[in-house]
Amino acid sequence: MEGITLDLLILQLFTGLALGAIYVLLALGMSLLFGMLTVVNFAHGAFYMLGAYAGIVLLGFGFNFWLCLLFVPLVVGSFGLLCERFLVRRLYGRGIDYPLLLTFGLSYMMVEVVRIVFGTQGMQFDTPDMLVGATDIGIGYFPTYRLFVIGVTFAVLGALWLFLERTPYGLIIRAGARDPQIVRILGIDVARVWLVVFGIGTGLAALAGLLAAPLQGASPEMGNSILAEAFVVTVVGGMGSLVGAVIAGLLVGVVVAMTSLLAPEMAQVSIFALMAVVLLIRPQGFFGRAGLMS
């Protein structure tokens, strides 16, 4: 345990925030899908993985990283729209199990198609030149790219907040999350709203995958393990709660970073242990509505 200084702890805190930022983006999408559509998206990890590969493809076409940040969510989100329109939509009203199982099968297919196209080996994903290196944050040097990930996530959070709070569409989405019946009574085309929500959710997952790719590379299986972690974040935050997703995402990121510094062998267990503890105290998570449990 020696050699652990306060500065090191603070640096690790930032590492945790960067990791947490990825979780936040994933959990936001997941929570949005659950809160609005009561769909538990088991393909969320696969959309995350698609985000990384879509980035590779677009970079191959000569796009730069900044354009990728814009286009990857759009491309993958559009694919998400198609999935909703032709597959998931048929299952609304059939309970929570069927969409879950459908997306589970879907993720199998997506992973395998990526294996066929890009091979089973993982691929390298270079950090964009501008973001290579480290930046002095006062207490020491911190990888610039990780700072960038934190920044992008907060920018996305801000944009999402503005969209939900300040646009008429956001108002409908928020009302719909609270009570779909009301939205329907108001004569709004709920199906279209749900379609858009699915697009946003999967687009956010893709953005998370793109941002994670320079940190860990891209591989067909990259979504598998993070899916379980994203579930934990969503559940800890309270399913359907966007605020919960943000807070739980950052918390889980920091907890993982801290345990991997202090007790590396406990790092992966810590996530699930955290969740078990939270659920024992508050079965619906931080901000979950108890009613959603049934």
Next chain:
Amino acid sequence: MSDIILRTEAVGKSFGKFRALSGITASFPRGALTSIIGPNGAGKSTYFNLISGAFAPTSGQIVFEGQDITGTPQHRYAKLGIAKSFQITTVFPQISTLENVRIAVQALVSRYDIWRPRSRLVGLVEQAGELLNTVGLWDRRDRIAGTLAHGEQRALEIAMALASRPRLLLLDEPTAGMSPEETRAMMDLIVRLASERTVILVEHKMKLVMGISDRLLVLHHGELLAEGTPDDIRRNETVKRVYLGQREH
């Protein structure tokens, strides 16, 4: 004074900041049919749910046969001798009518027996059959419960409630959503049941229960407005003002 079967002492319930029920103290005599009435939002259902143990009160005590039962888990109520029917019909919809009641009867005898065939439990089917007879559903015994008419499902629910041989039967708006014929049959059944045990009834439509109740409790805005015999209530000026003044629908 006659024997008191159930007493609530200053029971209140709040949901967050909203106070649904402020301390209600009332006694229910054994053997009587007591109706709890009041306009919409009076707190009838909250009061019913507290008595029947669906949720625990935020304050106060519930005493059944001299024993404090506040906060007793729901599944123990059957054993205490209290049974209820819900406001929303709750039967086992994909199981036959007879098996519905048989499962209810079984709760007294066997809950965790994983080995003996259930047909080996002696007398359960017969008891279930008798209960179906009591509520007039014997000829429906082989129908899947979910396919019964609304009124029949409510009757089935009462048969299931009777399975635990309750000394106190709680009914939450048993005629809700029923046709006039079904309502009449249900009121007949309730009168019959009340002749053998204590019944507490929550009802929105005052007219229905005036004639059959021994006692009435009137709730308004989460408070006990009046209690007494139907004649007392009819003469009560406050009740007239807040309740009878409104047109019933």
Next chain:
Amino acid sequence: MLNPGLIAFCKRHRVLLCIAFLVVFPLLMPFKAIAVNILIYGLFALGFNLMFGTLGLLSFGHAALFGAGAYACGIAMVHFGLPWWLGIIGGVVGGMAIAAIIGGLAIRTRGIYFAMVTLALSQCVYFAAYQATSLTGGENGLRGVELTRISAFGLSLNFVDPLTRYYVVAAFVALALFVLSRILASPFGAVLEAVRENEARARACGYDVRMTRFVAFVLSGAFCGLAGSLQALHLSIVPIETLYYQTSGLVVMMALLGGMGTFFGPFIGAGVFLLLENLVSLWTVHWQLFVGAAFVCCVLFFPRGIWGTLLMGRAR
């Protein structure tokens, strides 16, 4: 389509038919190992279905119960040198023990939360096994669960012979099928139905819903633990992936494919899944694509599963 007399015959002699099927089954299969696999995963799926089909609770953590059985059996034999039959008993107990822990924590939650909590807790078990290298072999799996010869009732059987191995496993599976059918027909089986159908009414009838779920979860653990220990004996190794959450996904898939509302459905689902996997992997390494597609189609078009759809057709 089917003759009603034939159906009545099948119903009356279902026990005999089951045994006959188990006897003939390996002879119909392309190779014996897959027949053993189908039995083991079929049993796993049946144990899982006790929660999902019978009680209506979707668990995404059954890999932990299956894996606990496999590891308990393996550890008993490898580290403690116990005989195989004690290994199997250990597997059943191990499955029940993990089920009691996971169930005890998860039973408070319902619906989607139950699925997520069981998933997370089973991942805890996975990472714990991953770290406990000295006991479990960690990443490399637990090797050396060797069983070559079985001596019982004065008989000495060669467990290496595929057909003998099949019949030994089949004997355990038949026993488990019998026990499971007893449970479903028992008074407790009626309580399970009641809880699935209407929780509030079951509670009002006087049934302790949480306790009922807990008992069912532990029973489910016994069946999955048995399946796991048979798997350990069959493979003579316990791969760490046994505990990974995708194993849970696999068993959900099998149950759904076969028809979760039926007794034999999960078994048939396991059989079809493994056969499909085997056949497709003969001509392409990308079998997951087809399995995924089959799964999606199944959810969309045959939500009752293969067996469930057949039974529906018969009822019509």
